[in-house]
Amino acid sequence: MVYMMYQLCTSTHFIKEHAYISYGIQHDSMRIEDISLSKGSVEALVVLCNQGKLDPIHLENVIEDFLAVNFS
DSSP, X not given: OOOOOEEXXXXXXXXXXXXXXXXXXXXXXXXXXXXXXXXXXXXXXXXXXXXXXXXGGGHHHHHHHHHHHHHO
């Protein structure tokens, strides 16, 4: 089995007339955008996912835990 790595992804969003850039995680064709405005935080999460060779079926749960710890 070939391990596919997680990568940082960026996206631009608009609220009324204001644009902002947010960061997410991409793995193969799975892309979860707008996780955080903090590039460093999402980069650290990407590193952890890659180091642990996280199975993609767990990615959403890991992101939920990340958000609960960092933004509650």
